[in-house]
Amino acid sequence: MRLTHARTEPPSSFDSKNKAATEAVLRKHRGQLEALQEVLYASQKKALLIVLQGMDTAGKDGTISHIFSGVNPQGCNVASFKVPTPAGGHA
Numbered sequence: 653m654r655l656t657h658a659r660t661e662p663p664s665s666f667d668s669k670n671k672a673a674t675e676a677v678l679r680k681h682r683g684q685l686e687a688l689q690e691v692l693y694a695s696q697k698k699a700l701l702i703v704l705q706g707m708d709t710a711g712k713d714g715t716i717s718h719i720f721s722g723v724n725p726q727g728c729n730v731a732s733f734k735v736p737t738p739a740g741g742h743a
Contacts, residue, residue, distance in 0.1 A: 682722035693727045 667673055692698055704712045720728070 678718065682719070685720070686722045686724070689723050689727050693724075 662668070666677065688700075692700060704715060706712050716730070
């Protein structure tokens with residue numbers, strides 16, 4: 653998969669101010685994630701890497717808890733990374 657081909661904007665029909673509609677979309681996608689997790693876990697051949705990058709208080713923890721609440725935590729690994737050094741290396 654090429655990330656340059658991945659759509660990152662919400663569909664034009666998505667209304668973030670409509671809480672009921674947002675919850676319905678989230679429920680739908682949670683169900684899809686749950687089903688896909690079962691397929692990936694059962695195959696033991698492929699994995700999914702999700703990277704959330706943001707400054708402190710950017711909402712990463714909230715995103716994880718909302719999006720992945722329907723996913724089995726036994727099939728997940730979560731890792732945090734240290735702040736890179738000013739030279740661009742790893743701390």
